[in-house]
Amino acid sequence: MIPVNRPLFNGNEKQYLNDCIDSGWVGSEGEFVSKFETKMAEYVGRKYATSCSNGSAALDLAIRALELPAKSEIILPTMTIISCAQSIVTNGHIPVVVDCDLETFNIKTEDIEKKITSRTRAIMIVHIYGLCSNIDEILILADKYNLKIIEDAAEVHGLNYKSKKCGSFGDISTFSFYPNKHITTGEGGMVLTDDPHLINKVQYYKNLCFSNDPNKRFIHDEIGWNYRFTNLQGALGLAQLEQLDQFISRKKHIGNLYNTHLSSNFLQLPLEKLSYCENIYWVYPVVLKKHNSDWLRTKLYERGIATRPFFYPIHKQPVFLKSGLFNNESLPNSEKLYEQGLYLPSGLGNTDEEILKTCEVISHILK
Numbered sequence: 575m576i577p578v579n580r581p582l583f584n585g586n587e588k589q590y591l592n593d594c595i596d597s598g599w600v601g602s603e604g605e606f607v608s609k610f611e612t613k614m615a616e617y618v619g620r621k622y623a624t625s626c627s628n629g630s631a632a633l634d635l636a637i638r639a640l641e642l643p644a645k646s647e648i649i650l651p652t653m654t655i656i657s658c659a660q661s662i663v664t665n666g667h668i669p670v671v672v673d674c675d676l677e678t679f680n681i682k683t684e685d686i687e688k689k690i691t692s693r694t695r696a697i698m699i700v701h702i703y704g705l706c707s708n709i710d711e712i713l714i715l716a717d718k719y720n721l722k723i724i725e726d727a728a729e730v731h732g733l734n735y736k737s738k739k740c741g742s743f744g745d746i747s748t749f750s751f752y753p754n755k756h757i758t759t760g761e762g763g764m765v766l767t768d769d770p771h772l773i774n775k776v777q778y779y780k781n782l783c784f785s786n787d788p789n790k791r792f793i794h795d796e797i798g799w800n801y802r803f804t805n806l807q808g809a810l811g812l813a814q815l816e817q818l819d820q821f822i823s824r825k826k827h828i829g830n831l832y833n834t835h836l837s838s839n840f841l842q843l844p845l846e847k848l849s850y851c852e853n854i855y856w857v858y859p860v861v862l863k864k865h866n867s868d869w870l871r872t873k874l875y876e877r878g879i880a881t882r883p884f885f886y887p888i889h890k891q892p893v894f895l896k897s898g899l900f901n902n903e904s905l906p907n908s909e910k911l912y913e914q915g916l917y918l919p920s921g922l923g924n925t926d927e928e929i930l931k932t933c934e935v936i937s938h939i940l941k
């Protein structure tokens with residue numbers, strides 16, 4: 575079976591992990607945690623970074639730290655992972671969704687303003703599949719309506735929006751280091767900001783709201799989470815970050831292989847670049863022009879090739895419909911993409927042979 579993702583550990587991962595074991599520092603204290611945080615902040619161009627247990631936790635922490643009034647409306651794209659909407663709901667706020675663009679898969683910037691009400695307090699920017707949103711246009715809206723910005727950069731480590739790194743925009747930003755991301759720590763996440771007050775809040779909430787006062791050990795004023803990151807994860811993260819620029823080249827190479835070997839007769843292939851960014855192919859998404867994707871996914875599976883469907887739109891998620899959200903809302907682009915889209919094997923550890931084989935099998939099926 576050709577897996578949809580295979581991670582790549584080609585650098586100092588083993589050495590750093592051995593250092594953890596030899597030194598005994600395997601918990602959340604240890605030098606790899608702080609080294610990785612410092613290097614991520616430097617790489618992304620933010621003042622502060624703090625790690626946490628995964629990318630979903632990072633979103634929980636980011637939203638909580640903003641301390642918005644209860645039941646604030648937060649605007650986000652409907653085509654994204656459940657974590658984005660879940661973090662809004664579990665923090666006591668209301669997700670308001672916007673459709674995506676059919677070609678970039680990112681939020682339709684021109685539809686955001688129609689969804690702004692007197693209760694809107696923030697916009698969550700989520701960059702999708704390796705291309706980024708039109709950040710400047712969103713920042714202008716945020717300025718005009720006095721809204722906070724959360725930037726979820728979980729799919730775009732190292733991607734430049736114009737000349738700045740994604741993950742450096744807005745009030746607070748997040749990353750995930752799940753095994754299919756550009757760099758992985760197994761599970762893992764990070765929150766970044768330039769605001770010292772926000773980073774203190776995140777550190778407080780991720781560590782069970784322990785007090786900074788040593789005389790108040792085990793005395794808590796608030797409920798938080800244990801979302802701490804371990805030195806083992808930090809060891810992996812640091813070794814992976816050292817290779818990120820190579821990883822991006824590798825992802826672009828995979829994207830280009832597909833672009834040159836797949837025909838666009840029946841398939842919409844991803845855009846190589848936009849005016850403000852170059853695709854770093856977090857995944858390699860294709861959209862069938864005339865048909866639903868499930869038959870192609872089944873045929874590929876039968877030929878030993880794993881694929882994934884696109885994100886199921888947030889406004890269709892049964893869990894939210896049950897609670898009365900998104901009544902009868904129709905956001906046709908995201909619905910169409912879910913029906914007709916799929917993504918192909920494109921992990922850093924997937925080989926060129928696997929990519930070429932996938933192209934060959936797809937061409938054969940589509941003939």
Ligand SMILES: *Cc1c(COP(=O)(O)O)cnc(C)c1O
Pocket residue numbers: 628629630631654655657658700701726728729750751752761762763
């Ligand atoms: C992967 C991902 C997350 C969640 O990260 P986990 O580490 O799996 O919790 C959040 N947002 C986006 C856009 C993602 O792709």
